[in-house]
Amino acid sequence: MYADFHTHRPKADALVSAREKPGQGLWSLEFHPWHLPASFQMPGEAFFHDLRRADALGEIGLDRLRGPDIAVQIRFLKTLLAAAGEAGKPVVIHAVRCDAELDAALRDFSGNVLIHGFRGSERRLLEHLAFGRFVSIAPGAWKKYAGLLAARGLSGIGLESDDTGEDIAAICLRAERETGISGWAELCRENFLRFIGKAGEK
């Protein structure tokens, strides 16, 4: 069971929540920072309605290199985190060059957090894990954490296909081969189910 938790399909209006929900399986409600409007607008009733049905909220987040002004993004993020907290949903985070802003925004959020497409430093990876966040490593970036992950294990770690179009099972095998760490597929799946609050399910 893998979920399409990640599409970069631009939406005409990020305030209109995703309607293309798969009939089965898991799905997340995207509110991508790239597609936010230039000024803050409170998400509408449709968003809150869909959030209750979604398995997670995301990608949401902050991107200093793309999207509206960072202050607008922060306001959206805080609002979305509050909504996710209230609805008891985990969040998938897109974060580019905004570590401190992200840490500050997540301080009051007690739900599960998954950092998507991580390719930062080892130090930052350890910080995320110390905060109890799940970290999904960007395709190919696993090589640079091989030593660290071999020493600490894969708890809280995931892999993703992102925009590559590559099959996730093939990615897990490639990670296994290139890092020398076995069991990626199984552990990633376990971690993902823990993130989504369905640990113990098949």
Added chain:
Amino acid sequence: MIIFGLDPAIRTTGYGVVRAEGPSRYEIIDCGVIENKKTMPHSECLRRLYGGVNELIDLYMPDCAAMEEPFVGRNSKTAIILGMARGGIIAALAVRGIPVYSYMPSVAKRAAVGNGGAAKEQVAYLLAAELKIDVSQIPLDSTDALSLAICHAQRHFHPELGKLGKSV
């Protein structure tokens, strides 16, 4: 965007508040020092630092803060005391939800005035000239803090100049 630069020390903490409206559009809106007398015990110094930073936050509502990266010289006692000052300030910022980045002092000075080893006086003169204010309005102990704020503004608006500092 309002950036709060801070150069922590237990006795003289420099601060600078810079408004950055866009690439190369920076304005100093305040700079100065939070001073503690030498006779004050550390607990009182920390209380005043925490309170002083909070007052400045209330006044300027900064979007983020830039601080000096800690360093350890030969004297470990000095490093511990500096660590206390940093801790008091970081706690004040964290409680108010203000994101904090840290930069090496030399990186900040190079960003602000083009020379990582510039003396405080040089930094003050160059910043005064660049930002068109009277040099007498810039206390020397606040020059590092201003450099930190400007460095962060540059990295924010010109990502090609380098990465942001470490998240604190």
